Amino acid sequence: MKIPRCKGARDHMPEDMRKYRRIKQAFRSSCESWGYDEIRTPTMEYMHLFTSAGTLTPEMLSRVYSFLDWDGWSGERVVLRPDGTIPVARLYVENMADKPLARLYYIENMFSFEGTGQESRERWQCGVELIGGAEPQGDAELIMLAIEILNKLNIAPINVKISHVGMSKELLENLGVRDHEKEELLRRILAGDTSVFEQIEKPSPDIARFLKLLRNLQGKSLGSLANLKSILPKELNSLSPYMEDLAQIAELLDSIGQDYQIDFTAGEGFEYYTGMVYQFYYNDVLLGNGGRYDELIPLVGGSNVPASGFAIVADRLLPLLDEESIPVVDRVLITSKAGNDEGINKKFEVAALLRDKNFAIEIDMGTKCATNCRWIVTLEEEEELTFTLTDGKNGKSVSGLSIDQLLLKLEGES
Numbered sequence: 001m002k003i004p005r006c007k008g009a010r011d012h013m014p015e016d017m018r019k020y021r022r023i024k025q026a027f028r029s030s031c032e033s034w035g036y037d038e039i040r041t042p043t044m045e046y047m048h049l050f051t052s053a054g055t056l057t058p059e060m061l062s063r064v065y066s067f068l069d070w071d072g073w074s075g076e077r078v079v080l081r082p083d084g085t086i087p088v089a090r091l092y093v094e095n096m097a098d099k100p101l102a103r104l105y106y107i108e109n110m111f112s113f114e115g116t117g118q119e120s121r122e123r124w125q126c127g128v129e130l131i132g133g134a135e136p137q138g139d140a141e142l143i144m145l146a147i148e149i150l151n152k153l154n155i156a157p158i159n160v161k162i163s164h165v166g167m168s169k170e171l172l173e174n175l176g177v178r179d180h181e182k183e184e185l186l187r188r189i190l191a192g193d194t195s196v197f198e199q200i201e202k203p204s205p206d207i208a209r210f211l212k213l214l215r216n217l218q219g220k221s222l223g224s225l226a227n228l229k230s231i232l233p234k235e236l237n238s239l240s241p242y243m244e245d246l247a248q249i250a251e252l253l254d255s256i257g258q259d260y261q262i263d264f265t266a267g268e269g270f271e272y273y274t275g276m277v278y279q280f281y282y283n284d285v286l287l288g289n290g291g292r293y294d295e296l297i298p299l300v301g302g303s304n305v306p307a308s309g310f311a312i313v314a315d316r317l318l319p320l321l322d323e324e325s326i327p328v329v330d331r332v333l334i335t336s337k338a339g340n341d342e343g344i345n346k347k348f349e350v351a352a353l354l355r356d357k358n359f360a361i362e363i364d365m366g367t368k369c370a371t372n373c374r375w376i377v378t379l380e381e382e383e384e385l386t387f388t389l390t391d392g393k394n395g396k397s398v399s400g401l402s403i404d405q406l407l408l409k410l411e412g413e414s
Contacts, residue, residue, distance in 0.1 A: 008114050008121035016318060018326050020124070023314050024107055026152040027126045034145050036103040036128060041087035043109070044069075047077040049090055052299060056083065056272070057187075063113040080111040084127040085293065085309055086272075086300070092131050093302035101132035107314075120315065128290075129309035135292055136245045138308045139276045140252050142290055146280055146310050147258060150287065155320050158287075160260040161279040162249055165190065165291065167242035168264060169274075174236050175200055175207070192265040206233040214264060222250050225262060245276055272296050280312070282320060288312035330374035332410065333392075335364035337381050346379050350387075353403070359410065375410065 005011060012020065028038070047066055050056045056064075065080040081087060088104060096102050105128045114121050128145060130138045143160065150158050168189050172182050177200065188196050197215045202208040213228050229243050246262060253260045275292030290310020297305040334351045336343040351361045354377075362373055376390040380399070387406045388399040401409065 006121075008119065010120050010122070010315075015326075018328065019318050019321050020314060022321060022326050023126065023153065023317055027105070027107065027149050027312070030145060030149045030152060031105040031128060034103070034141070036105045039088065039091060039104050039106050040108065041081065041084075041091055041106065043081055044078045045081055045087055045090070047079050049300065050079060050082065050086060056086070060112075065111050065113060081108065082110055082112050084108060084110060084125050084311055085129060086296070088127070088129045088309075089131075089293075089296050089300045089302070089307070092129075092305075093297060093300055096131075097302055099132070102129075104129045104131070124314040125311045126288075126314055127309060127311040129307065131297065131307040132305055133308060135275060135294075135306060135308065136248045138306070139245075139249060139278070139292060142308055142310050143249065143253070143278055144256070146288065146290070146312065147256075149312065150280065150282075153317065153320075154322055154325055155282050155287070155317065157259060157282075159281045160253060160258060161263050161281065162246060162253075162260055163190075163262070163264050163277050164242045164246055164275060165273045165277050166275045167239055167246075170238055170242065171236070172200075174238060175203070189265055194265055203235065204233065206231070207235060210236065217262060217264060222247065222254065225250065242275075249276060249278075272299070276308075278310070280310075285316060285320070287316050329360045331360045331362055331372070332375045332377055333362050333364055333373035334377050334379070336379040343379065343381075346385065350377070350379065350403075354407075354410070357407065357411070377406065 031038070047064075050061065050064065060082065064082045066077050068075045069078045084106060088106065092102055092104075105126070107124070107126050110123050110125050111121060112123075126149075128142060130142055133141065147158060147160070150156070165186075168186055169182075172185055177185060185196050185200075194215045197211045200211070202211065210228070210231055210233055213231065217224055217228055225243065225247055229240065229247075232239060232243075250260065250262060272293050272295070273291040274294045277289065277291030279289040280287045288311050290308070292306070292308040294304075294306045297303065297307055332354060334347045334354075336347050347363050351363050354361050372392075374392050376392055378388040378390065380386045380388060385403070386399070387401045387403070388397050389401060389406060389409055390397040398409065
């Protein structure tokens with residue numbers, strides 16, 4: 001009986017892994033050139049890390065894979081890592097709290113339950129965290145780094161959506177929304193439900209006018225943002241710093257010719273974020289997102305340290321990569337006309353010699369099946385060992401080659 005893979009799981013074929021290596025290469029090279037260091041957190045973490053002071057919402061927690069890690073009669077509930085940022089915050093508090101600034105990146109898998117089987121329960125994530133970076137300079141650095149990585153992969157044009165969770169939270173606070181309603185209204189705003197602005201009681205006509213303009217503020221327009229600020233009611237003056245943050249990031253994106261949209265309802269999934277948030281789109285595909293989470297480090301036991309980060313979902317990049325840009329190693333197949341032990345030994349000797357010259361070598365196992373090798377080297381049965389080199393693309397052969405001539409041919413064609 002054939003046993004299928006787990007529901008919601010995915011096999012990655014050799015062509016997929018070539019693309020993954022290309023993504024990792026681009027990601028690592030950019031992160032290293034910007035001064036970031038690679039880390040890795042455990043696949044398993046204590047459940048309490050994700051429940052402490054609301055680091056994840058109840059909806060997110062309902063999708064984690066958790067189980068009891070027994071130790072005698074006592075045990076802790078542990079989870080398969082559902083998020084990348086929270087474990088990095090723990091790592092920082094536990095190991096790097098004496099550092100005023102930490103630039104960190106990771107490439108790790110995340111797990112979340114998905115009941116339909118239509119989406120993967122495991123995703124590979126390339127994440128960057130800037131802990132201790134001042135805003136909005138830190139936010140600007142991260143956005144530019146993410147754009148550089150995607151440009152290296154020839155995924156363009158990228159559209160950046162920018163928003164501000166802190167401004168939305170402050171707005172609800174200033175409008176006198178009751179505490180038990182804030183969380184639900186914020187969730188709806190960040191999910192794109194602009195009708196929330198209509199449902200909130202407006203204390204004055206000026207506030208009603210401001211909310212109407214805020215609701216319709218979408219698109220690339222520093223002018224519109226300036227207009228919004230110009231009609232900011234005095235009762236909402238505390239929103240001004242958040243609007244300045246947005247303006248600075250928008251000006252930066254303008255200066256580098258990067259497309260963006262200002263959208264105050266573009267923040268779904270930012271449960272523990274407190275400030276600027278941003279999303280990276282290619283056409284309608286969300287490739288990744290990030291933002292500022294200044295309250296997270298204290299939530300996991302650290303001091304008041306500002307922090308920001310982003311993550312790109314590697315799985316979503318795979319279908320977007322240009323096949324021709326993915327390097328394929330030209331392999332050499334070693335075969336022999338002699339089927340005896342001496343012929344087998346010679347194949348391994350020649351294979352070792354060619355590997356020392358940095359060629360990728362396969363040894364013929366006698367299956368006589370088709371191969372995707374670029375070159376076929378056949379050992380001839382003569383007193384003095386000679387070789388036949390066959391081009392795997394067109395079938396043309398050159399016989400009677402010495403080992404030195406074989407190397408010259410291969411090196412000249414590679």
